[in-house]
Amino acid sequence: MSNDPLLQPYQLKHLTLRNRIMITSHEPAYPEDGMPKDRYRAYHVERARAGVALTMTAGSASISRDSPPVFNNILAWKDEVVGWMKKLVDECHDHGAAVMIQLTHLGRRTRWDKADWLPVVAPSHEREAAHRAFPKRIEDWDIARIITDFADAAERMKAAGVDGIELEAYGHLLEQFWSPLTNDLDAPYGGSLENRLRFTMDVLRAIKDRCGPDFILGLRMQGDQMRPGGMTADEGMAVSHMLKDSGLVDFLNVVRGHIDTDAGLTDVIPVQGMRNARIWNSRARSARPRISRPSMPRKSPMCRPRATPSPRACWIWWG
Numbered sequence: 225m226s227n228d229p230l231l232q233p234y235q236l237k238h239l240t241l242r243n244r245i246m247i248t249s250h251e252p253a254y255p256e257d258g259m260p261k262d263r264y265r266a267y268h269v270e271r272a273r274a275g276v277a278l279t280m281t282a283g284s285a286s287i288s289r290d291s292p293p294v295f296n297n298i299l300a301w302k303d304e305v306v307g308w309m310k311k312l313v314d315e316c317h318d319h320g321a322a323v324m325i326q327l328t329h330l331g332r333r334t335r336w337d338k339a340d341w342l343p344v345v346a347p348s349h350e351r352e353a354a355h356r357a358f359p360k361r362i363e364d365w366d367i368a369r370i371i372t373d374f375a376d377a378a379e380r381m382k383a384a385g386v387d388g389i390e391l392e393a394y395g396h397l398l399e400q401f402w403s404p405l406t407n408d409l410d411a412p413y414g415g416s417l418e419n420r421l422r423f424t425m426d427v428l429r430a431i432k433d434r435c436g437p438d439f440i441l442g443l444r445m446q447g448d449q450m451r452p453g454g455m456t457a458d459e460g461m462a463v464s465h466m467l468k469d470s471g472l473v474d475f476l477n478v479v480r481g482h483i484d485t486d487a488g489l490t491d492v493i494p495v496q497g498m499r500n501a502r503i504w505n506s507r508a509r510s511a512r513p514r515i516s517r518p519s520m521p522r523k524s525p526m527c528r529p530r531a532t533p534s535p536r537a538c539w540i541w542w543g
């Protein structure tokens with residue numbers, strides 16, 4: 225067996241990943257009628273056949289009707305998604321790959337004139353530059369409804385047999401609560417950092433209650449918004465600790481930056497030919513009890529062709 229560190233198995237709770245190579249969530253925009261049909265399935269099955277340990281499907285599947293897709297996402301709020309996801313999961317499992325799905329509520333990161341033209345909600349009226357809807361300030365009943373929507377969508381994915389889910393926080397509704405730039409609510413969901421995290425904790429708790437403690441639940445977040453008035457690296461670190469200490473998440477997938485403008489987005493997700501972003505992992509390292517070491521790709525002969533192998537994201541997980 226190869227000694228390549230990238231190819232060693234990894235244990236995440238009860239889930240054994242056959243190596244340390246994963247596909248991070250990205251939307252190929254292949255859904256048909258909002259469903260991951262044959263083309264979508266073929267896209268992920270091909271990667272499973274190629275040997276990845278884990279494929280994180282969806283470019284964040286939408287959990288609510290009032291989170292209409294802006295890039296042809298999977299509609300996880302529809303029951304019919306279960307059958308389509310099950311086919312995808314089963315075929316990937318047949319090839320030895322684990323399958324998870326990224327779920328989200330986009331909050332203000334959508335347009336007012338998509339799908340049912342429902343009001344866009346966010347924890348302030350602050351408009352997102354990229355998608356330009358003026359959000360309605362979220363109310364108590366919206367919060368309660370969306371928490372239930374998250375739990376419903378997670379339950380659908382569990383029924384489809386996924387190995388776990390990842391919530392998309394950065395730039396989307398969860399993080400819109402975290403950041404003082406996009407949350408001007410009063411307590412209990414606004415004000416202190418603890419209050420700004422309350423919605424996320426409520427969502428995580430609702431999912432755990434619905435899907436059980438063994439269902440793997442993670443979160444993709446920014447560790448530093450890198451913009452004036454936004455969340456700092458220290459706050460990102462505090463959030464990481466609070467999430468871990470809550471016992472409600474099994475892994476964190478950390479990026480840095482902000483995606484509410486096209487320029488910001490291109491820094492977080494550079495296009496081919498751009499310089500790699502500086503890695504944030506020295507800070508991430510201090511937050512983690514155990515980690516899939518971000519430096520690992522540099523040690524791998526498989527990655528040598530890459531001139532500057534500095535990953536922009538890292539996984540932090542605990543068993």
Ligand SMILES: Cc1cc2nc3c(=O)[nH]c(=O)nc-3n(C[C@H](O)[C@H](O)[C@H](O)COP(=O)(O)O)c2cc1C
Nearest residue numbers: 248249250251282283284326392444493535536537
């Ligand atoms: C077209 C496209 C869509 C993406 N959509 C998402 C998304 O919905 N959620 C997410 O967390 N990351 C998304 N990403 C980011 C990727 O998961 C990944 O972090 C990024 O491409 C950087 O990967 P690299 O460090 O391997 O180059 C997307 C990337 C691309 C290119």
